[in-house]
Amino acid sequence: MGKPVANIADNLFERARVDGEKTALIFAGQHLSFAQLQARVRTAAAGLAAAGFSPGDKLAIMVSTSPEFIVFEFAAFVLGGIVVPLNVHYKPNEIDYALGSCEVDFLVVQDELVERLGVETLDRLPLLRQVWVLGPRHGADLSARVASAARLLEHSCAIDELVHRRADDVALMLHTSATTGKAKGVMLTLANLQANYDRTPDWLGLRGDDCILCALPLYNTFGLNQCINAIMVTGATMVLLPRFDAVECLKAIQSHRCTFFPAVPTMLQKVLNDPQAPQFDLTSMRRLLVGAAPVPGPLLEQVYRTMGTETVVMTGYGLTEASALVSLEHTVLDADGSLRRPKSIGRALPGIQMIIADEQGVELAPGLVGQICIKGPNVMKGYYKLPAETAQAVVDGWLQTGDLGVMDEERYFYIVDRKKDLIIRGGQNIYPADIEEALYHHPAVAEAAVVGRPDELFGEVPEAFVAFKPGSAATVAELMDLCKLELAYFKVPKAIHVLAELPKGPTGKILRRGLRAADTV
Numbered sequence: 001m002g003k004p005v006a007n008i009a010d011n012l013f014e015r016a017r018v019d020g021e022k023t024a025l026i027f028a029g030q031h032l033s034f035a036q037l038q039a040r041v042r043t044a045a046a047g048l049a050a051a052g053f054s055p056g057d058k059l060a061i062m063v064s065t066s067p068e069f070i071v072f073e074f075a076a077f078v079l080g081g082i083v084v085p086l087n088v089h090y091k092p093n094e095i096d097y098a099l100g101s102c103e104v105d106f107l108v109v110q111d112e113l114v115e116r117l118g119v120e121t122l123d124r125l126p127l128l129r130q131v132w133v134l135g136p137r138h139g140a141d142l143s144a145r146v147a148s149a150a151r152l153l154e155h156s157c158a159i160d161e162l163v164h165r166r167a168d169d170v171a172l173m174l175h176t177s178a179t180t181g182k183a184k185g186v187m188l189t190l191a192n193l194q195a196n197y198d199r200t201p202d203w204l205g206l207r208g209d210d211c212i213l214c215a216l217p218l219y220n221t222f223g224l225n226q227c228i229n230a231i232m233v234t235g236a237t238m239v240l241l242p243r244f245d246a247v248e249c250l251k252a253i254q255s256h257r258c259t260f261f262p263a264v265p266t267m268l269q270k271v272l273n274d275p276q277a278p279q280f281d282l283t284s285m286r287r288l289l290v291g292a293a294p295v296p297g298p299l300l301e302q303v304y305r306t307m308g309t310e311t312v313v314m315t316g317y318g319l320t321e322a323s324a325l326v327s328l329e330h331t332v333l334d335a336d337g338s339l340r341r342p343k344s345i346g347r348a349l350p351g352i353q354m355i356i357a358d359e360q361g362v363e364l365a366p367g368l369v370g371q372i373c374i375k376g377p378n379v380m381k382g383y384y385k386l387p388a389e390t391a392q393a394v395v396d397g398w399l400q401t402g403d404l405g406v407m408d409e410e411r412y413f414y415i416v417d418r419k420k421d422l423i424i425r426g427g428q429n430i431y432p433a434d435i436e437e438a439l440y441h442h443p444a445v446a447e448a449a450v451v452g453r454p455d456e457l458f459g460e461v462p463e464a465f466v467a468f469k470p471g472s473a474a475t476v477a478e479l480m481d482l483c484k485l486e487l488a489y490f491k492v493p494k495a496i497h498v499l500a501e502l503p504k505g506p507t508g509k510i511l512r513r514g515l516r517a518a519d520t521v
Helices: 009-017 034-050 068-078 093-103 111-116 121-125 189-194 201-203 221-234 246-255 263-273 298-305 389-393 432-440 474-485 512-516
Strands: 023-027 032-033 058-062 084-086 106-110 131-132 147-149 170-175 185-189 211-214 237-242 260-263 289-290 312-318 324-332 342-348 353-357 370-375 398-405 413-420 423-425 428-430 447-454 461-466 493-498
Touching: 009 034, 009 221, 023 034, 023 068, 023 170, 032 034, 032 093, 032 353, 034 068, 058 068, 068 084, 106 111, 106 342, 111 131, 111 342, 170 221, 170 474, 185 189, 201 221, 201 324, 211 221, 211 246, 221 237, 221 260, 237 246, 246 263, 263 289, 263 447, 289 298, 298 312, 312 342, 353 398, 389 398, 413 493, 423 447, 423 461, 428 432, 432 447, 432 461, 432 474, 461 474, 474 493
Parallel strands: 023 237, 058 084, 058 106, 084 170, 106 131, 131 147, 211 237, 211 260, 260 289, 289 312, 461 493
Antiparallel strands: 023 032, 170 185, 312 324, 324 342, 342 413, 353 370, 370 398, 398 413, 423 428, 447 461
16 A cells, blocks of 8 residues: 555645636636636535545546536545546446446436436446436436536535545546447556656646647546646646537637647547638647547648647557556658658657567567557556456556557657457458558548458458548549559558548547448448
8 A cells, every 4th residue: 555645636726826816727718717616626525525425436427528527527536536537428328337337426417418327227326326417407307316416516615625545546447448348447546647647748848838729528538638637737728628629629729829739630630621720820839749549641741731840749659548648759850851750659758668569478679560568657556346357458567558569779669550450361461550541641531441351262351441631532543543552462452432431439539340330332
């Protein structure tokens, strides 16, 4: 057990003390200072405490992107609780599983989502003590355990003292994206978050005078770390959008002079490719962090053309089981104007070890493809009540990421692809990212993804799916010729399908499972 240490909400309380009048949050025209945000958190914490919330209790939050998400998150932290953010796109069976598998004690849910919580769900969750509904349709007729969240936000008292936590106490329980079966609760301790979340702003070069544009979902570690926690640590201001919309992002950057935009590649592509983009002044943008998927070189080159070469473009690699960020690459242009290391995810961040390992866990030499493995104080405590899965994921302290990669002589890392997405055609290994990169070289292509299809002759063959930029188009023959030009014969996709838009998860990642299930006959 670790010694008593701080509370995650310490950062907010300190910010309210030294920068109380400074704007912390801008949302739908509303400006909240750090002092005002802290006051709301203290009130909500008192409401939770009065309802029986105690240190170690779990509060699930399933609300739309809004200041209330942050208020409930930090109110639970104040009381020494565990925050369990839930994907607002979960269907009833997924909600049922998430609440039950994590043994959630309390739930705050948006009123428009409460209908997904049927009486049957509540009956199956005896450990769920109380549900609070945010919004006018409080759904109290569902059960005696359902009430309006207004009683928490409007409580007559306020909490002044923070509950101290120990280093190995769990503070966040996040769900892995359930793209390969049931979601698992990832336990992140206070020590995990202090080693990663609290150090991230410095790694990214963020300062108190930054203005962060957050168009990410808040229940994901990307938004929790690079947006919410970043303002608490630095005193920066965050412009919070209720959902991602390219034009709203353009408006926000111009009107609030935003300086930092964390995004996944598809978000950045939509912003830069929007027909209205040339009408907006984007020159305030100092830093971009692009993560959550391999970044095609042409997209990074487009950033420089659009925002200027002074913009610092960073590509990050991370995963929930490693708290968040584990490596960072600062993109630069060579003398000839091309990107240096365009596919690199950078070097491991301070305090984090990262290697390329073979099937036995032995580190491989530079240039050899293997699994990316991570070790450090950022690696999760484990999956909640899943010891077998935890033992499989963390071996001798090394997190098995499931990502295939390679390292160069200077210890820069490169993602080859997800291990499970490897395509084997007649004994030849094909990494979808190679084909996707080739397709992105066509100026009309906005999105590209490749999956494996069963084949009687070769066992498996690659098939590609593309979506075009607004106002642009290309023929399948053109794209096929490009692949034949840039790829070895066995990597050329057997077919290329054109879609209006590729299926994505809530964080903007392209979902290959949706393409595998597509009827392309």
